[in-house]
Amino acid sequence: MKSFYSKVVIVCIVALLLAFLAGCSSNEKAMVDAVKNGDTAKAQSLLDKGVSPNLKTDDGKTILMLAAYLGHTDVANALIAKGADVNGKDQDGKTALMYAAEKGNIDIAKLLLEKGADLNAVDNKGETALQIAKDNNQTEMVKFLSNWGKPVAKPTPTPTPEATPVPVVTPAIKAITPAKGLNNGSILVSLDGVNLAQGLQLKLVSGETQIPGVNVKVTSSDKVTCFFDITGKAAGQYDVVVTNPDGKTVSLPKGFQVEMFVATPIHQILKPIFFDFNRWTIRDDQTGILDQNLAFLKENPKLYVILGGHADERGTVQYNLELTAKRTQAVKEYLINRGIAAERIIIYAYGKDHPAKLGHEEAAWQYNRRVDTLEWETVLTKDQVIDETIK
Structure with a gap:
């Protein structure tokens, strides 16, 4: 019976609004449709065009009451924001809150109360919204209205546990490989240690001289690789210094030896050029080495330039042959563009068949991704180049 009565009420509300609007503007008619259908965007648009948020019939039923009932x-929020009267009454003395209570629409009831609706208002029968909710068996609405305005008990605060001290983690260095290098270019080193963190910094230190590590890669908490450019640095022993991002620093005293490079004027092996994984473009940090090699090549214009390209062990044989051909070609073009005659240059692509550094880790892979450069008085065969460069 209640369900039947509710349906009758809503039909009556809509019918009264439509009857009233029969002689109104098209925008006002459209507003009733928008409210009835719950079309917030349309309702907002019509409000912005000037349609009154307090639009109502002759018996006082407003479009806010319709929204509350439905x-x-x-x-409803859009109507209230534009000035709809939350305490307006129809000819039966009912407010929008009472219509929301009748249907059990708690969200709208909460909105109306927050916007100033009078919970204690009575209709022409002397009934409040709470009584109307009881009459219509709206149990949850009865609980909601009964508790509205009552203070909420504050939960007993949970004591904050004392913070557990964060253990101080200090890095340590066990070894550096290789532990020495010639001062004629960059050298790739591998560092073994403990508590080595991502973002750490590496450097070689001797007196006032500091050589920062570049292309630093932390492969695990106990393994780091990087390059040191020791070109032209004074021969002698250097401390290896590691600084974690948290500022913790440790050093390996006299852990690395820089040795003097003595160049030979004829048939010499120049500095290798290193490449990134699966790349054949020349890295920025290798152009300085290329330019040093270039100086030697220009001093001996009658000698041949022999380039041997290599790759690490990953990938197929055919793919790495093609990749190393591209690497040697990149070095060749660099030299030609800077004055070395093309007919002087011999290139060989070895793929992954002749690793200079054995191993299955990044340090070995990085070293094997290179192009060897030889300056020779005769043209060497592929095998002869390997004999000279892979010892």
């Missing part, structure tokens, strides 16, 4: 919270 449960269209967003539409």
Whole structure:
């Protein structure tokens, strides 16, 4: 019976609004449709065009009451924001809150109360919204209205546990490989240690001289690789210094030896050029080495330039042959563009068949991704180049 009565009420509300609007503007008619259908965007657009948020019939039923009865919270919020009267009454003395209570629309009831609706207002029968909710068996609405305005008990605060001290983690260095290098270019080193963190910094230190590590890669908490450019640095022993991002620093005293490079004027092996994985473009940090090699090549214009390209062990044989051909070609073009005659240059691509550094880790892979450069008085065969460069 209640369900039947509710349906009758809503039909009556809509019918009265439509009857009233029969002689009104098209925008006002459209507003009733928007409220009835819960079309918030349309309702907002019409409000912005000047349609009154307090649009009502002769018996006082407003479009806010219709929204409250139908449960269209967003539409009701838009109407209230534009000035709809939350305490307006129809000829039966009912407010929008009472219509929301009748249907059990708690979200709208909460919105109306937050916007100033009078919970204690009575209709022409002397009934409040709470009594109307009881009459219509709206149990949850009865609980909601009964508790509205009552203070909420504050939960007993949970004591904050004392913070557990964070252990101080200090890095340590066990070894550096290789532990020495010639001062004629960059050298790739591998560092073994403990508590080595991502973002750490490496450097070689001797007196006032500091050589920062470049292309630093932390492969695990106990393994780091990087390059040191020791070109032209004074021969002698250097401390290896590691600084973690948290500022913790450790050193390996006299852990690395820089040795003097003595160049030979004829048939010499120049500095290798290193490449990134699966790349054949020349890295920025290798152009300086290329330019040093270039100086030697220009001093001996009658000698041949022999380039041997290599790759690490990953990938197929055919793919790495093609990749190393591209690497040697990149070095060749660099030299030609800077004055070395093309007919002087011999290139060989070895793929992954002749690793200079054995191993299955990044340090070995990085070293094997290179192009060897030889300056020779005769043209060497592929095998002869390997004999000279892979010892």
